[in-house]
Amino acid sequence: MEQRNNLIEMYYTLRLTFDEIKYKVIISTRQLKRIVASLGLYRRRSRGNLFDVATFISKELKVSGQPHGYRWMHTNCLERGLEIDKESVRLIIKCLDPTGVKCRNARKLTRRAYMNNGPNYIWHMDGYDKLKPYEICIHGCIDGFSRNIMWLEADTTNKDPYVIAGYFIDTVREVGGCPRCIRADLGTENGIVRELQVALRDCDGHETNAFLYGTSKCNQRIESWWNILRKECAQFWMDMFQTIKDDGHFSGDFLDVNLIRFYFMNLVHVCFQNILLSINNF
Template identity: 25%
Template sequence: MRRINSDEERLALLEKTEQVIIEMTQRSNAISGYGKSLLQPYLRQQKQLWVPRDPLFAMYKIMFPNEVEIRKRMFRRKKGQFLVPGPNYQWCIDGHDKPKAYGFEIYAAIDAYSRNIIWFYVGHSATTALSVLKQYLTACDAYGFRPWYLQADKGSETPLIAAAHWNFALAADGRVEWNGQVFQQGKRLKDSYKAASSTKNVKIEKWWESMLHVSSRQWVDYFGELARDGDFDGDMLEDQIAMYAVFEGILRQELFDFVETWNLHWIRLQKNRPHVVHGQPWMNYHYPDPGKACNWGIPIDRCVLDEMQRPLADIDISTCLEPETKDWCRQVLVEMGYDNAILRARQESDKSRPFKRF
C-alpha cells in the first residue's frame, strides 16, 4: 500500500471508489447497508481500495441518505449489558428465518465475548436437528475445542446439539485457570448448556439484525415480490429448483462477504458502555488481552467426536441441489447467458429485479 500525498491522488481514489460502489449497486444494494464501521474494511478486503474512513463516509451519506437515517434510528435504542469473561466462554447459536419461505435457511454461531462469528451456514436444511448437529461438530472438529457454555433457543433443531455438547462435557473435565483462580465445570446439563427463547439470545439476535440490514433484507424483499407477483411458488418443485440454481451462489457469496467483513471490522470504544469489548472481533477472539480475559475453550475428546460424526458422514448439507440436478441447471443457465449477466453491468430497469428472466 502506497501513501497518498497529493489532493489529486485523493480525489482520483474517491472517484474510483464512487464508481466501484455504483457498479456494485447495479448487482445488489447490499453495499448501501454497510455504514461507517463496515464500509471501509469491506472495500479493503473485497476491492483492495484503501480509502480514508471520513471522506468515504461523507461520500456514503450523499449516495445513501435513507440508509444513514435508518442507522441513526437503530443506534438510538437503549441497550442492556451482557458480560462474559473471555472468548469461548459462550457461543450463542440460532437460525435466521427470514429467507426460509423461499427455500433458504441460515444458521450461525457467535462468540459472546468477542462477537466473532464462529461458523455461518446457508443451505436448505439449516434448522433440521441433524444439520445443526453436523454444523456444530464440524466447528468443534476444526477448532479442536468446545465452548464452556453453549446457548441456543428452545427450537426443535436443538436437542441433538445439546446432547452432543453435554457428551463433550461428560467426556473431558471443564477446567480453566486464570488470575490465580481455578474454575471447574459441573457435570449437569445446565452447567454447560443454556436454553432460552430467541429474544433472550441477545448476541446472535443483534447480529442477525445487522446482517438483515446490510445483506439479507434486500433479498428477502425481492423474493417476497417474486412470490406476490406469481413468479415463485414454494410448493412448486420446479420453482424451488430454479430459485436454488439462480440465487444460491449469489446469496451465499454476499452473506459470506458480510461475515468476513464483520469479523475484521473495528468495534469502537463506547464511553457509555465500558463493558463492550472494542477492537476487531477476529483479533479479540484469537488474541484476547491476557489482563482482561482468557480463553475458555475446552479441548474435545476425539473419540467422542468421531463416534458422533460417524452417523452423519453421508448427510450432505453443503448444497441445496443434488449434484446431477445442479449440473443440469448449470448447463441450461450457461446456454441462457447467465454468466454474462453476472459479469456485465445490467440495465437500470433490471437492478431491482436481478436475474428474474432466468
C-alpha cells in the same frame, strides 16, 4: 535517512500506531511525528481519488452493499485499496443514498452491556428465518467473547436436529475442542447438540451448566449478529426475492420453491461464506 523515511511511510500506510512504528525504526515519538508531517502523511484526510471512491460506493449501493452504513462502506473502501477518511465516505453516501441514510437513522438502538469471561467460554447459536418463505434456511453460531463466527450455513432446513448437530461436530473437530457452554433457544432442533455438548463437557468433569436454554430475544450475541448479517447482504436477497414475487414469478408452490433453491441456494451460501471470511479476518 531516505531508507528510514521509506520504512516509516510503509508502516504508516499499513496503519501501524506511532508506538509500534517507533520501536521498529528506533526513534522517539516526537521525531517520528515531525517526519510523518514532513512526508505529508495524514490518516484523517482523504488521500484517495474522490471520483474513484464515489464510483465504487455507487456500484456497491446498486448491489448487496445497499444496506451498508458509512463504517461498513469505509472498511470496504480500505479493503479495495481506496484510502479515504470516514467523514468523506459518510458525506458521499448521504449524497448518493439519502433515503437509506434516513432509514438507518430511524433504527438506532441503545446497546445493552454484555459480559463474557473469555474465548470459547460461551457460544450462541440460533436459526435465521427471513429467507425461509423461499425454503432457504440459515443457521449460525458465534463466540460471545471474540465475536468469531463459528459457523454460518444456508440449507434447506434449520429445524432438523441432525443437521444442526452436524454443524456443531464439524466445528468442534475444526477448532479442536468445544466451548464451556452453549446458549440456544427452546427449539427441538437443539436437542442433539445439547446431548453432545453435555457429553463432551462431562468427559472433562465440567457437565454443570454446559448448555443454557432461553428465549431468542435474550440470546444477545447471535441476535446482534443477525442484524449485522441483514445489513451486510441478507436484505439484498430479501428484496430480490420479494421483487420476483411481486412480478408474479413466484407463487410459493412446490415448483417455484425448488427453482429458487436450485438457482440461488449456492449463491446465497457463497455470499455468506465470503462475509464470514471477511469478518473473521478483520
